Amino acid sequence: MRALHWLVFLGAAIAVVAVELTDFFPKGSATRSALMNLHKSAGxxxxxxxxxxxLARVSQPVPAPPPGGSRLMERAAGATHLLLYVLMLGMPVLGVLASAWRGRAVPFFGLEWTLPIAQNKALSDLAMDLHRTGATFVYIFVGLHAAAALWHQFVLKDRLLRRML
Ligand code: HEM
Ligand code: HEM
Structure with missing residues (x-):
């Protein structure tokens, strides 16, 4: 679970940095499309x-929350973790659907994946709008989650971060 946690973080960080860097390159340039391919592959x-x-999460017991936290804190952590699961599963699914409904193959590190679904511009636009709105939630909730981890580390000093390393 720990390895998967940090691999997901690495994948999401690469996806976000790649897509944000596309703004510095003109539309149609080779670098811009390489960055977009990297965004999609990492996603x-x-x-x-x-x-x-x-699968790992539901098939084994989960560690208890760290001692000393209030019920409210435990609930806030639980709700944030649930939302992070929804976002990290939902964002790539929306991205894939937006591409597929636009009639585009989905790149994966040099390979290509063509989904057997018909083109539909309206649905593609909807999926892309949701993907862009979801991106804002990713920034907010990953930010809150990381800030909470640092709060545990430096203010509460309860060694929570250590059990994730
Ligand atoms: C964890 C997975 C992912 C995250 C966190 C993520 C995040 C983002 C972010 C932050 C943006 C920029 C939004 C904006 O400009 O307002 C974006 C745009 C986009 N993403 Fe993703 N994404 C993920 C996966 C994917 C996947 C798997 C695909 C397609 C296969 C995809 C396709 C796109 C496309 C086409 C854009 C629009 C780029 C543009 O023209 O501005 N994304 N995504
Ligand atoms: C894409 C970014 C991230 C996502 C999606 C994410 C997601 C999650 C989720 C869902 C959990 C709950 C564990 C579970 O029930 O499966 C968790 C735990 C944790 N995360 Fe993250 N995380 C991210 C980034 C970070 C960062 C940057 C830090 C540190 C600064 C961090 C520190 C922790 C810690 C310490 C725990 C353990 C909590 C405990 O043991 O109860 N995470 N993370």
Whole structure:
């Protein structure tokens, strides 16, 4: 679970950095499309890792929350973790659907995956809108989650981060 946690973080970080860097390159340039391919490949890796993670999560006992936390804190952590699962599974699915409904193959590190679904511009636009809105939630909730981890580390000093390393 620990390895999967940090691999998902790495995949999501690569996906976000790659897509944000595309703004610095003109449309149609080779670098821009390479960055977009990297975005999609890293995003697909996140999807695969999250499926493994979900299976691992439901098939074994989970560690108890660290002692000393209030009920409210435990609930806030639980709700954030659930939302992070939804986002990390939902974002790549929306990205894949947006591409497939646009009639585009989905790249995966040099390979290509063509989904057997008909083109539909309206659905593609909808999936892309949701993907962009979801991106804002990713920034907010990954930010809150990381800030909470640092709070545990430096303010509560309860060694929570250590059990994730
Ligand atoms: C964890 C997985 C993913 C995350 C966190 C993520 C995040 C993002 C972010 C932050 C943006 C920029 C939004 C904006 O400009 O407002 C974006 C755009 C986009 N993403 Fe993803 N994404 C993921 C996976 C995927 C996958 C798997 C695909 C397709 C196979 C995909 C396709 C796209 C496309 C086509 C855009 C629009 C780029 C543009 O023209 O501006 N994404 N994504
Ligand atoms: C894409 C980014 C991230 C995602 C999606 C994510 C997701 C999650 C999820 C869902 C859990 C709950 C474990 C479970 O029930 O499966 C968790 C736990 C944890 N995360 Fe993250 N995380 C991310 C980034 C980070 C970062 C950057 C840090 C540190 C600064 C961090 C520190 C922790 C810690 C310490 C725990 C353990 C909590 C415990 O043992 O109870 N995470 N993470």
């Amino acid at each position: 697909l890796s996140v999807l695969a890792l999250m499926v493994l993670r979900l």
